[in-house]
Amino acid sequence: MTDSILRETATDAEPTDPASLLGRGDEAQVRADDRHVFHSWSAQAAIDPLPIEHAQGSYFWDYAGKRYLDFSSQLVNMNIGYQHPRLVAAIVEQAQRLCSIQPAFANDVRGEAARLITERAPEGLNTVFFTNGGADANENAVRMARLHTGRQKVLAAYRSYHGSTAGAISLTGDPRRWPSEPAVPGTVRYFGPYLYRSAFHAETKQEECDRALAHLRELVMLEGPHTIAALVLETVVGTNGILVPPPGYLDGVRALCDEHGILLIADEVMSGFGRCGEWFALDHWGMTPDLITFAKGVNSGYVPIGGVLISDTVAATFADRPFPGGLTYSGHPLACASAVASIRIFEDEGILANARMLGEEVIAPGLAELATKHPCIGEVRGLGVFWAVELVRDRATREPLVPFNAAGADAAPMTQFAAACKSEGLWPFTHFNRTHVVPPCTSTPDEVREGLAMLDVALEAADRHTTGA
Known part of the structure; x- marks a missing residue:
């Protein structure tokens, strides 16, 4: 094609609905299309990824309308929150x-x-x-x-x-x-x-x-x-x-x-x-x-x-x-x-100051309070909006809730804990015997307190596996 024909073709083309170009569909369509995706760090036949429909601020929603407060910031990267309009x-x-x-x-x-x-x-x-x-x-x-x-x-x-x-x-x-x-x-x-x-x-x-x-x-x-x-x-x-x-x-x-x-x-x-x-x-x-x-x-x-x-x-x-x-x-x-x-x-928007405030005034004292209630908490540590809760079977011996690099039945206590978080509407970040508290830096104190309250409930699933005082 010559340049003039290309320009004419582009000019005369009927406007296209952007949604149709993106191929958006319902949950069934998303799950069907996902069969063509090769997922990282996974045995492909063993996973069933949750389809996500939209997100805003510190939350995301699945196609059933269930809302999750994101305490993982996805992969600890959603520092500015979802769908910031200026970004x-x-x-x-x-x-x-x-x-x-x-x-x-x-x-x-x-x-x-x-x-x-x-x-x-x-x-x-x-x-x-x-x-x-x-x-x-x-x-x-x-x-x-x-x-x-x-x-x-x-x-x-x-x-x-x-x-x-x-x-x-x-x-x-x-x-x-x-x-x-x-x-x-x-x-x-x-x-x-x-x-x-x-x-x-x-x-x-x-x-x-x-x-x-x-x-x-x-x-x-x-x-x-x-x-x-x-x-x-x-x-x-x-x-x-x-x-x-x-x-x-x-x-x-x-x-x-x-x-x-x-x-x-x-x-x-x-x-x-x-x-x-x-x-x-x-x-x-x-x-x-x-x-x-x-x-x-x-x-x-x-x-x-x-x-x-x-x-x-x-x-x-x-x-x-x-x-x-x-x-x-x-x-x-x-x-x-x-x-x-x-x-x-x-x-x-003062986001650095907000992250410092959340760590000092909300997360640190909130996790310290949870540690007094749950025998499964061995230690909490962190700064800003970057915190870990180390889960143990026995505080005295510091035996981890699950073994290092546990999988399958050995990882069941952490699997149960993560499932309890999601049931409450909290999306956790877990690794080995730890759960990390890493919400967006833009989170509000009330959102973080909401997440800590859900974490409080979910930790009862880990408490059931403790053996020490």
């Missing part, structure tokens, strides 16, 4: 102007997103490499570290999750890595601080900090510091326990890395952009890493985006030397427009 409008406006452009071109919203992100990062990280999500952000951060240092090894924690691409799953410490092993070589694992189940037999936060740092120092010595490119950590460990580092730990890691020329990579994919009540969780401790990876909360997953914040020192490595990596959708305009809008909404 939706920003995506629509960008789509009407320029849906996509490849990364080799300069683009206004890409540059604006990078500027806004760097201005909220610690001093000295002034460049952003955009990715499609958190996994490829971690993958590229490690690639940068190896190229910058000329070394290959990377230290990564056992209790961690960094993504499921080939490189990111190699960094990941939790059991999801097992089926992918042997993985990309070079990862060396360490134990991070976790006082409740201390690997170092510590009894205080200070002991846990000192012994965890001593463990790292010995590991670096035994591995050979000249062979280690980077140490990667989740500033606040996410899925594997919401483990808040004790005072002094992050500074100690930074000093150890500086001593041996090892780059420090802070994975803020889950903990960043309001989740811990600050732009980045590391702001609580004032520590500056060499590379920061982010995704999730930067735009609440409205459009896929992630990235690596790069220190000036690392960026200089690639001033005259090409970086051997790239992604077709790096800095996608729709994603960057949503990130720009999200950051402005966070500031205009």
Whole structure:
């Protein structure tokens, strides 16, 4: 076709109902179509995904009209809540102007997103490499570290999750890595601080900090510091326990890395952009890493985006030397427009302050009260809107409610607890023997209290499995 014929065809075409283009249907149609979807982390014949019809704010609804209060923020990414009108409008406006452009071109919203992100990062990280999500952000951060240092090894924690691409799953410490092993070589694992189940037999936060740092120092010595490119950590460990580092730990890691020329990579994919009540969780401790990876909360997953914040020192490595990596959708305009809008909404609506308030005034005291009522609660911990409730059979022995990586009948107590949550209209985030309290950062105090009341009821299902006092 010539250009004139194409223009004429487009002009003369009958308007199309947008709903018909989207192929929306009823629940039966959604379930029928879902048979063609291959779902992640699942045995396909063993699952029956719940069809979701719509969502708003802190809630979503199924096709039967049942409303769920989302205490999971989906995958701990819906920081700004569902269907924020300004964020939706920003995506629509960008789509009407320029849906996509490849990364080799300069683009206004890409540059604006990078500027806004760097201005909220610690001093000295002034460049952003955009990715499609958190996994490829971690993958590229490690690639940068190896190229910058000329070394290959990377230290990564056992209790961690960094993504499921080939490189990111190699960094990941939790059991999801097992089926992918042997993985990309070079990862060396360490134990991070976790006082409740201390690997170092510590009894205080200070002991846990000192012994965890001593463990790292010995590991670096035994591995050979000249062979280690980077140490990667989740500033606040996410899925594997919401483990808040004790005072002094992050500074100690930074000093150890500086001593041996090892780059420090802070994975803020889950903990960043309001989740811990600050732009980045590391702001609580004032520590500056060499590379920061982010995704999730930067735009609440409205459009896929992630990235690596790069220190000036690392960026200089690639001033005259090409970086051997790239992604077709790096800095996608729709994603960057949503990130720009999200950051402005966070500031205009005081969302960071709201997250801090919820943690200090609602979640912390609310969970402490639940702990006095339910013998299944061994510990609560967290900050902002990032909290874990560790469930146990016996508080004295700290025996987990279910074994590590439990499945099938062994996982029944947690399965029953999760079912009780959903029956009440609460959507939980569970992992091993924990339930996490991670609602949107935009939640109101009344919504969080509503969720805690439903959690109170659901915990009775876990209490039935306790054996200690």
